[in-house]
Amino acid sequence: MFKKVLIANRGEIACRIIRACRELGINTVAIHSEVDRESMHVKLADQSVCVGEASASDSYLNIPSIIAAAEISGADAIHPGYGFLSENTYFAEVCEACGLKFIGPSKESIEKMGDKIAAIELMKKSGVPVVPGSDGPISADDPKIFAMAKKIGYPVIVKATAGGGGKGMRIVTSEETLQNAIVMAQTEAKAAFGNPDVYMEKYIEEPHHIEFQILGDKYGKTAYLPERDCSIQRRHQKLVEESPSPLISESLRKKMGKAARNAAVAVKYVTVGTVEFLVDKKGHFYFMEMNTRIQVEHPITEMVTGIDLVKEQIKLAAGEKLSVISEKVKILGHAIECRINAEDPDKDFIPSPGKIGKLYLPGGPGIRIDTHVYSGYTIPPFYDSLIAKIISFGADRNESITRMQRALREVEIENVKNTSSLHAKIMNSEQFRKGSVSTDFLSKHIFGK
Numbered sequence: 271m272f273k274k275v276l277i278a279n280r281g282e283i284a285c286r287i288i289r290a291c292r293e294l295g296i297n298t299v300a301i302h303s304e305v306d307r308e309s310m311h312v313k314l315a316d317q318s319v320c321v322g323e324a325s326a327s328d329s330y331l332n333i334p335s336i337i338a339a340a341e342i343s344g345a346d347a348i349h350p351g352y353g354f355l356s357e358n359t360y361f362a363e364v365c366e367a368c369g370l371k372f373i374g375p376s377k378e379s380i381e382k383m384g385d386k387i388a389a390i391e392l393m394k395k396s397g398v399p400v401v402p403g404s405d406g407p408i409s410a411d412d413p414k415i416f417a418m419a420k421k422i423g424y425p426v427i428v429k430a431t432a433g434g435g436g437k438g439m440r441i442v443t444s445e446e447t448l449q450n451a452i453v454m455a456q457t458e459a460k461a462a463f464g465n466p467d468v469y470m471e472k473y474i475e476e477p478h479h480i481e482f483q484i485l486g487d488k489y490g491k492t493a494y495l496p497e498r499d500c501s502i503q504r505r506h507q508k509l510v511e512e513s514p515s516p517l518i519s520e521s522l523r524k525k526m527g528k529a530a531r532n533a534a535v536a537v538k539y540v541t542v543g544t545v546e547f548l549v550d551k552k553g554h555f556y557f558m559e560m561n562t563r564i565q566v567e568h569p570i571t572e573m574v575t576g577i578d579l580v581k582e583q584i585k586l587a588a589g590e591k592l593s594v595i596s597e598k599v600k601i602l603g604h605a606i607e608c609r610i611n612a613e614d615p616d617k618d619f620i621p622s623p624g625k626i627g628k629l630y631l632p633g634g635p636g637i638r639i640d641t642h643v644y645s646g647y648t649i650p651p652f653y654d655s656l657i658a659k660i661i662s663f664g665a666d667r668n669e670s671i672t673r674m675q676r677a678l679r680e681v682e683i684e685n686v687k688n689t690s691s692l693h694a695k696i697m698n699s700e701q702f703r704k705g706s707v708s709t710d711f712l713s714k715h716i717f718g719k
């Protein structure tokens with residue numbers, strides 16, 4: 271097992287990883303930017319190193335500084351968390367070259383899944399169902415795109431091959447807007463990922479976003495865990511997740527779980543990852559992408575299975591054998607996660623950084639809070655707006671919702687606008703309470719557009 275792990279991240283996930291390390295008896299090194307000196311992850315870690323100025327490119331994305339921090343502090347492994355360098359093949363490669371274990375899959379697995387077109391191709395070969403599409407990058411001045419879109423059938427969606435966080439996507443309903451959508455998606459993709467390539471696929475109407483956690487060891491054993499339903503999204507970004515999904519029957523769970531496991535086997539996946547699918551009205555499912563890291567929403571799976579995914583991830587990276595057997599995993603109850611962002615829901619979700627005054631976060635039976643904020647903490651404007659995750663667990667969906675409603679009423683974050691009131695509206699909505707909702711739920715039922 272590792273002796274000392276450097277956490278190349280910040281915020282709630284850095285705190286989560288430090289906690290897992292502590293339970294495993296591993297020492298921890300936090301890295302931080304100049305504005306993050308007072309951050310919770312710095313306080314929780316055994317050691318900390320400042321790696322650069324406020325902007326992420328100078329600090330949390332600064333590979334030479336991070337590697338130097340690991341070497342100076344004597345760490346033997348690096349945990350990248352999510353976002354930042356977590357899916358960066360070059361970083362994984364540099365870590366290994368410097369004798370530091372990268373806590374994640376091999377650089378080959380990251381590479382294969384990082385390019386969405388290549389990933390879709392590989393999935394097709396492995397017998398995993400995929401959305402019908404262009405099978406390669408497209409360009410606005412290629413006259414063939416019109417016939418292609420017609421064959422796929424409108425509406426189609428133009429997506430970035432390097433995509434992430436819902437960026438670089440355009441839905442196209444007719445021929446007239448196709449070229450324009452391609453150019454817009456390319457511009458957005460270039461700005462967000464430095465790669466303008468886009469492809470086209472069928473837009474699945476009223477889809478449900480269902481994903482499966484997978485785990486793998488270096489001896490070739492893989493497992494999948496019960497699904498997460500992440501259909502409640504704003505601009506293709508997840509806001510609420512739940513497990514299990516009210517949409518998924520036991521037989522569909524098995525079928526999709528096995529497809530997820532096939533995806534993991536196809537890339538010889540080691541540690542933890544997620545296979546994302548879209549499910550249409552008829553219950554047909556399609557591979558969308560694989561995330562080769564721990565996800566924001568991992569706690570709901572931890573609650574319903576009793577498995578500590580971050581500890582598993584570290585153990586698998588250290589070369590331990592996988593002990594999870596999918597068929598033996600029981601669903602212990604129902605869990606929901608609400609992402610509380612420092613954004614103003616009444617002003618088109620503009621970020622709301624600043625100093626938190628009084629802070630009361632909920633507790634009591636069935637409530638877990640993953641956060642890095644505290645009373646008097648100043649939320650810097652430079653990073654992600656996620657400030658807390660409220661996770662509710664109950665014997666069934668109804669209890670989990672009721673507990674979340676109760677918890678949301680207890681939230682008090684003085685001076686910082688946040689999304690807790692939006693979550694209360696979602697929890698109170700009749701459509702949500704009835705069962706699984708599709709990805710257009712927020713725009714249709716909450717914002718009424």
Ligand code: ADP
Binds near residue numbers: 401436473475503709
């Ligand atoms: P990202 O990597 O940016 O998160 P994904 O491929 O995971 O992008 O897609 C994010 C979301 O966009 C999905 O959860 C879904 O809501 C929507 N989406 C993506 N592809 C399609 C599609 N073919 N049909 C319908 N919705 C889609």
